[in-house]
Amino acid sequence: MNQQLERILQRVTKPARYIGGEHGEIVKGERELTFALCFPDTYEVGMSNLGIQILYAVLNGLEGVACERCFLPWPDMTAELKSAGVPLYTLETSRALADCEIIGFSLAYELSYPSMLNMLELGGVAPYAADRDEDAPLVIAGGVCTVNPEPFSKFIDLAVIGDGEDVIVELIDCYRKYRSFGKTRLLRELAEIEGVYVPVFEGNVRAVKRRAVRDLNTSVYPTAPVVPSTEVIHDRTVQEIMRGCPNGCKFCQACFTNAPVRYKSAEVAARQAIASLKHSGCKEVNLSSLSTSDYPELGELTDTLLDYCKPRYINLSLPSLRANSFTFDLLDKVQQTRKSGLTFAPEAGSQRLRDHINKNLSEEDILTACTTAFAAGHTSVKLYFMIGLPGETDDDLHAIADLAHKILRCGSKRVNITVSASCFVPKPRTPFENEPQNPIEELERKQRLLRDILRDKHIRFRWHDARVSHIEYLLAQGKSDLAPALLAVAQKSRGPQAWDEFFDFALWREQLTVNSEQITETGEGQNA
Amino acid sequence: MRKCRFVYSKTGKARYLSHLDTMEVFRRAFSRAGIALKYSEGFNPHPIISIVLPCPLGHASYCELLDVTLADDFGFSGLCERLNNALPSGLTVLSANLPIKKPGDLRYLDIKIELFYDGKTPRLELLDFAGATWSRIDGGYELTLNALPTKLNPTHIAEALEPDFWRVTRLQTLDADGAAYR
């Protein structure tokens, strides 16, 4: 480590997130190309992302390719790097982003777009693709946000639509063959790869076939992941068991962009999970999927894993379960309920609206589950709802409160309920993509209404900032004319916009008003 | 069941690991190395690990002390090697011993401070205080302080000398008699 960097690290908060050197890190000597794998959020957030760990394993599995990680520095580190003139670098070998051959961003949420631009600029790379010369790195993007790459299309050379692990191998192959032919030729060849969208050719992104890994049992899985030494949100390894979700809730982007549903066999999943635990030494393994209850071999898998985990004090965590009797037996077995509490996601308060959004969960299911749970000694429940759904009326909001009160009465003793309400964001490629979003004032009125009718000392009500959801909506549905606004927000904001403490609505409104026609003076969306 | 005290070094990148991070890193390393630790009783069992007088974030050390209780009567030989294969860059276990002295017996430290000055010349008389020896190194000065009471913070000493950059390295832990504390 050079002294210039040491000096910087001495002054910043949590310096350990800027140094790499973790167990499982791969540092390659001989290399033909360096792929900077970037996540436009902090180290802590990025290192918990399964996609990053998968791509890290896939890319480093290729001979001659060094895949090195890079994350968004916290504002204090950003300021230090700028004032010292040190470009943003990869953790493995401190290579400036500008000196890497390919820079790949994983875009998982809209508010991280400005952070991507911050990282490029800090790394010494011109944010606009048109401003980058022949020798500049190829900038590519993947992740769930590429279902609509238009808002950031001017900054990238190409987007990968769908699962990345197969495409990236083909992409590297093609890059090696055509890199010496100049960027235009290279991009033309890359555009031939299924699942690759190249914005300069101005094609229709909807015509690009989305990639989906066929068999999760044979695709590369990171059983020797990088184990962060610091600041991790969870001390756990993640074991993917299925991709996609059979439920088809009409607002759900994850469901429609991860189709078809693919299952990993319990045998493979258990083998991988145990290998990851041995490698990492973590005290928890998390079975990851969009809807764990729909995994056909859940019983077998948890039995096998519990045999391994119990004597070693390792926890097994099962998120995204549906409330039913099988679930309760399971939760009893893994003894997880006490720790994590019970959560349900009815999304809408009334059966009518749940049917309308295709959320397959009945009031009876919820109440039976709660009664069983409370009888077994549980004392708290979390309920997730979405407000502003298409067709929602105030009756549906009252139904949320009714449901909460009915749950309170399911227990003979005192129980506590947390009601959490997010705001509906119409996302591309979902059945609801063309539905309007409620204006901010309307969402806020609904939040106030809920707060009033949920007043009870055993109910805690939490809600999402409607202004954040509004900006998410504009970005999710945005076109390429958003580019100047995104860059301006990146340059003028005080920190990452996905963090509440830095989210700057006034700045977004100002930039979106100046730079495009997408927002009105009052901050209402075009469809409002 | 057997108590064990490891002496380890914390240098290079590992200097930036906080005390809590370091404990977690060790816990995971024991697990990876297949060295079972004794767990606490109770609802949320956790392995019993403690670090005697951990050096501050950013400081390097060649004499950190980690106390654990091994679940089995492992022999100490071979433990270090297994653990070192499982530790991240910058953490190296140097020896494993039966802890004899109590944490309170650790009284003094031998410390090295490297001081770097950009342009301005330091007031050399400041370096010339009792118990200190100093020498020139590339770009600055190196100060060695022997038997510094543990109550004194080396950061304050370094900063009082007004360098543009400094590094502190802990060289040795000593007991009340000035003998090596292990």
Ligand code: SF4
């Ligand atoms: S169950 Fe969850 S993941 Fe599946 S479609 Fe519904 S909201 Fe999406």
